[in-house]
Amino acid sequence: MGTPSVGYSAISSYSRVEILHLIQVEARQTVAGLAAATALHPNTVREHLERLLEAGHIVRETEHRTTRGRPRVLYSAATGEAEASSPIARRKARAAAERGDIMRRVMPWTGTSVRELGTESTHQLDAIADHLSESGFDPLINERDLTIDLTPCPHATAQSAHRETLCSVHLGIMRGVLAEARGPLVVEGMRPSCDPTHCVVQLATA
Template identity: 65%
Template sequence: MTTGRPVGYSAISSYSRVEILHLVQEQPRRTITEIVEATGLHPNTVREHLQRLIDEGYVVSAAEHRTTRGRPRVLYSAADGILASSPIQRRKVRAAAERGDLMRRVLPGAAPELDTEALHQVDALVEDLIDAGFDPLVDERELTVDLTPCAHASSQAEHREVLCRVHLGLMQSVLSAAGGPLAVDDMRPSCDPRECVVQLMFAGATA
C-alpha cells in the first residue's frame, strides 16, 4: 500500500523534530529550556517543532504542579499510549480501526490470522507508518512489518540509529494506544541499511 506522499510530508521527516522526539522519549516531562540546551535550537524553533509533534499526536504537554509561587512550566513527554496519552493519537487509532473493519467487510478474503483487537492494532500501525512516509507490508502469521526500502535510509543515513529507535518507539506507542495483545519486539538485524523488518510479538511473550 502506498500513498505517493513524499517523505517530506511527515511530521518526523525533519531531523530536528526527530531529535526532539528522541529526547522526550528517553526522558519524559522535559522543559523547553532543557530541549534548547540539548539541541542548540532557538526556543521559538523548539516551540514550533513541539507544536507540530503535538498536532500529530506524537507528543503531549502538561503544566508542572508547583507548590511555590511562579508560573508553572510546561512539560513535554512523548505520547506512549498509556501514561502519556494523546487525544489526537486516540482519535487516529479509532478511525484506523473503523476503516480497517470497513475494508474487511467490503473486500473479504482469507480468514485473518489475528483476533479483532490485534487487527485494530495493525490497522492503526499501518496508517501511522504510511503517514510517516513508509510503505509497510505486514505478515500476520510471522508478526513482521517490512518497511523495506527504508524511506529514511538515504536522506538521513548519518542519523540511522536515532531514527530507528524513534520509529520503534512510535510504533510501540501506536500499538499501546490501540490496545491489544501486540507489542514491538525489535528490528531484525541486517547489513543493508535500506532493509528494515520490524518483529512484533504478543505482549508478555518471550522474545
C-alpha cells in the same frame, strides 16, 4: 490503508526527530532543556513541539508547583499509558480501525487476520499500517509471522549518519501507536539483519 504524505509527516525534519528522541529517552522535558540540548532557538523548539503534538507523538502537561513562579509546560512521549496517552493518537487509531473494518466488509478475503489474530490485534495492525504509510514507508505486514517490512526507508540515504537515532525514534512511535490502539501486540524490536535498505520490525503478543 494509508497514503504516504508529502513531506514525510511530522518527522520530516531531523530537528524534530532529534527533539522526539530526547523526549522518548527522558519524559517531562521542557522547552528550555530541549533548546539547550539541540542548540535551537526556544521558539523553533516550540514550533517543532506543536507539530509533534498535532501528530499524536507527544503529550504535554502543566507542572504542578507548590512554590511561586510560572509553572513549566512539560513534554513526554505518547506511550499509551494513562499519564501519557494522546487523544489525537487514540482518534487516529480508531479511524484506522474503522477504515479497516469497512475494507474487510467490502473485500471479505482480506479479513483472515480477524479470525487468526482477533479483532484487537487486527485493529492494532490497521493503526500501525496507517501510521507507517503516512510516514512515507510502504509497509508490508506479515500477519502470520507478525513482521513489518519497512523497505524502503525514506531516510535510508538522506540521513544515513543518524540511522541509530532514526530507528530508535521510529520504534518508539510504533510502540506508542500499538499501545494507543489498545490490544495485545507490542514491538519486540528490529531484526538483527536490518541494514539501511532493508529493515524488518518484529512484533509479538504481550
